[in-house]
Amino acid sequence: MSSSTNRVRKPERKGRANPRLAKIHRSYTVEEAAKLFDVHRNTVRHWIKQGLPTNDGKRPTLILGGDLRAFLHFRRVKRKRPCKPGEIYCVRCRVPRRPAGAMADYQPSSVLLGNLIGICPSCDGLMYRSVNIEKIDQVRGDVEVTILAAQLRINEIKPPTVNSDFTRDTASDDEAQPRKRTN
């Protein structure tokens, strides 16, 4: 009972697992990895489903410490850098950026979903961000968005959905209205 006093650990917040706790050359079972990072075993299984490599199919499942480190590190970096409004993720630079010229195209891929496409100001590559058209006002920030209609047949686009959404959140801010082009 007395031995437990200095073993009390604050519960780590989700996503805070410190990658450096894993020893690179050690292998961990799911249980050991869970204990190491103070998470539930199912969390470790979830990591495996998300792409954490293991000794495929063998029993017990073993995870290399180096793989744990790399996986958790990558995951942390990704979480730290979600796209803010007006930002699009550049795959090449691996960071969200404001598109060059603060301009982007919205290319519909279905009635509600599409991609914001911009040019990376740093590497000149194309940047993509998948967007639900109903959320575009939250996503676009002050980026000027041109809605492309070209690749969809007209009858696949529902103008009422688009229009009603554009007017909903912008009462206080007239210039936040994206320009809609239908050429």
Ligand SMILES: [Zn+2]
């Ligand atoms: Zn880039």
